[in-house]
Amino acid sequence: MASRSALALALGLSLAWSAPALAQPQPPAAPNLATGAAVEEDDTGDSALPDPATSAALADHRPITVVSLLPPTEVLARGQGLSVTAGELYAALADAPPPLLRRYVQDPAALRALLDRMVADRLLAAEARRLGLDRDAVVVAAVERALVSRLRATVLNPRAGGTEVVTDEDVRRWYDAHPDRFHIPERRRARAIFLTDRAEATRVLRLALLRRGRRYRNDFRRLAAEHNAAPDLRATRGELHELARAPWPYAVPLDPAARDAVFAMAREGDVVPRVVEGAWQGTPGFFVLRYVARRAPIERSLDDSREWVRHRIALERRVAAEQAEIERLAAEAHLTRLPVDRAVRLDPG
Numbered sequence: 001m002a003s004r005s006a007l008a009l010a011l012g013l014s015l016a017w018s019a020p021a022l023a024q025p026q027p028p029a030a031p032n033l034a035t036g037a038a039v040e041e042d043d044t045g046d047s048a049l050p051d052p053a054t055s056a057a058l059a060d061h062r063p064i065t066v067v068s069l070l071p072p073t074e075v076l077a078r079g080q081g082l083s084v085t086a087g088e089l090y091a092a093l094a095d096a097p098p099p100l101l102r103r104y105v106q107d108p109a110a111l112r113a114l115l116d117r118m119v120a121d122r123l124l125a126a127e128a129r130r131l132g133l134d135r136d137a138v139v140v141a142a143v144e145r146a147l148v149s150r151l152r153a154t155v156l157n158p159r160a161g162g163t164e165v166v167t168d169e170d171v172r173r174w175y176d177a178h179p180d181r182f183h184i185p186e187r188r189r190a191r192a193i194f195l196t197d198r199a200e201a202t203r204v205l206r207l208a209l210l211r212r213g214r215r216y217r218n219d220f221r222r223l224a225a226e227h228n229a230a231p232d233l234r235a236t237r238g239e240l241h242e243l244a245r246a247p248w249p250y251a252v253p254l255d256p257a258a259r260d261a262v263f264a265m266a267r268e269g270d271v272v273p274r275v276v277e278g279a280w281q282g283t284p285g286f287f288v289l290r291y292v293a294r295r296a297p298i299e300r301s302l303d304d305s306r307e308w309v310r311h312r313i314a315l316e317r318r319v320a321a322e323q324a325e326i327e328r329l330a331a332e333a334h335l336t337r338l339p340v341d342r343a344v345r346l347d348p349g
Contacts, residue, residue: 064101066093077119082126084118092118152322160321163310171309175302182305184298185246190262191220191238192254193288194230194280201275201286208271208288220271220290230280238290255279258287265291 070076072087092114093101104111133139175182193208195201204227210217224238233239244251245263254262255278265272272289279285 061098064098064105066090066101076115077122079123082122084115084122088118089115152318156322156325157318160318161314163314166310166313168306170313171306172302174309174313175305180249182298182300182302184300185244185248186297187248187251187295188243188262189292189295190240190243191224191290191292192233192240192258192280193220193224193228193238194233194283194285195227195288196229196283196285198275198277198286200227201288205271205275205288208290209273216271223288229285230283233280255287258289261287262289262291267291268293 068086068090070086072085072090074086075083076086076089077084093104096104104114128134128139193201193204195204204223207218208216208220208223221237225234228234228238240252240254242250242252243254243259243262245259257278258276261272261274261276268291270291272287272291276287276289277285278287280287
């Protein structure tokens with residue numbers, strides 16, 4: 001019964017593919033919020049080349065409609081205490097990406113395998129329930145996360161609205177209110193060794209400046225891990241991302257004298273040729289610094305950023321609407337909380 005139903009549905013998929021007038025258009029790819037790009041590339045940065053074995057199945061990009069040949073309540077597989085219905089299969093196909101639907105068109109055995117997996121999952125889930133694993137805390141948490149995800153997708157996000165309700169005036173106000181996102185100064189990356197003793201800092205600087213030909217003999221990262229008096233700098237091997245000379249809220253805070261010494265360097269990779277006196281997180285001391293790399297300033301116009309801002313506003317509205325719903329539900333439930341530090345203590349080591 002299950003195999004016949006799967007084959008019938010595969011035939012329906014094939015018929016729907018050959019009748020594009022019945023198909024619903026697929027939504028366009030959403031732009032990346034960071035870059036605005038809607039094109040994906042492989043890990044090498046080049047557009048992926050088609051696999052000859054699958055190019056025939058992917059050659060036609062017309063949308064595919066799933067044609068329901070049976071009532072949703074029709075049982076495709078039945079056993080003691082469990083069943084898989086045609087409606088559940090249709091729901092799985094509705095969530096399938098277009099390339100996978102095309103594979104089902106080309107290979108009916110793959111569609112049968114989908115139904116087989118659904119049956120196997122149902123059997124294993126029934127066994128897990130028999131063993132009481134449905135009451136396991138990890139399983140309960142996973143179910144709750146799935147329910148929250150579904151609530152967002154079907155209730156909260158549609159209620160808050162998407163980019164279609166964000167006006168051009170909304171976009172301009174958000175753009176003007178966040179200049180630090182669009183007018184970004186020059187940033188530099190550096191590594192730092194912080195010491196509280198000048199003589200020790202001078203000794204470490206000599207190690208950092210030693211050369212073999214045109215290359216430094218000692219790896220500055222290793223020196224930073226071995227000699228830093230600041231535990232956080234020691235843990236990151238002295239890494240300082242996003243240093244900025246001009247005011248910028250996302251810049252790494254650094255003593256002005258150390259920051260100016262990094263920006264005074266002309267060539268990437270060079271060690272600052274002197275010990276720099278300054279403070280790290282309120283502690284006075286001395287820096288040994290290396291200028292690693294430069295990032296040019298960025299200017300993003302309103303026109304260039306419009307779609308990114310539109311998506312950002314929609315996201316913020318959805319987050320705000322969800323938080324308001326949480327607060328409403330908490331108030332209705334008369335929620336009280338015990339301080340978490342009364343429930344657990346984490347001892348290092």
